[in-house]
Amino acid sequence: MNIKSCCKRSEIMSACQPINYNNVTPEVFACMKKKLGDAGINVPPGNSGEMQGSGVKAHFEWDGRSNLKIIVTDKPFIVRCGYVLSKITDLVQKCYGNL
Numbered sequence: 001m002n003i004k005s006c007c008k009r010s011e012i013m014s015a016c017q018p019i020n021y022n023n024v025t026p027e028v029f030a031c032m033k034k035k036l037g038d039a040g041i042n043v044p045p046g047n048s049g050e051m052q053g054s055g056v057k058a059h060f061e062w063d064g065r066s067n068l069k070i071i072v073t074d075k076p077f078i079v080r081c082g083y084v085l086s087k088i089t090d091l092v093q094k095c096y097g098n099l
Contacts, residue, residue, distance in 0.1 A: 016072040016081035031095035
């Protein structure tokens with residue numbers, strides 16, 4: 001069996017559980033978007049949308065006040081959700097530290 005033909009792309013990618021952040025001020029949200037962009041992650045303008053880069057896709061929704069929800073919708077199967085979410089959380093914490 002040819003390894004390339006064994007699996008559809010959707011079968012080798014996977015999603016993660018949503019992660020919610022509270023007390024995300026406009027300054028923290030702007031910082032997060034800038035840091036993601038600086039890291040090569042395409043983040044659209046606005047308070048919600050699909051961001052992607054480095055083989056990972058995620059949907060984000062920010063209520064414009066303090067609540068941010070991020071759902072990793074697609075990632076290489078070899079990368080654990082915990083790893084991706086820890087990187088996002090590290091970024092959030094760095095942005096809190098910049099205020």
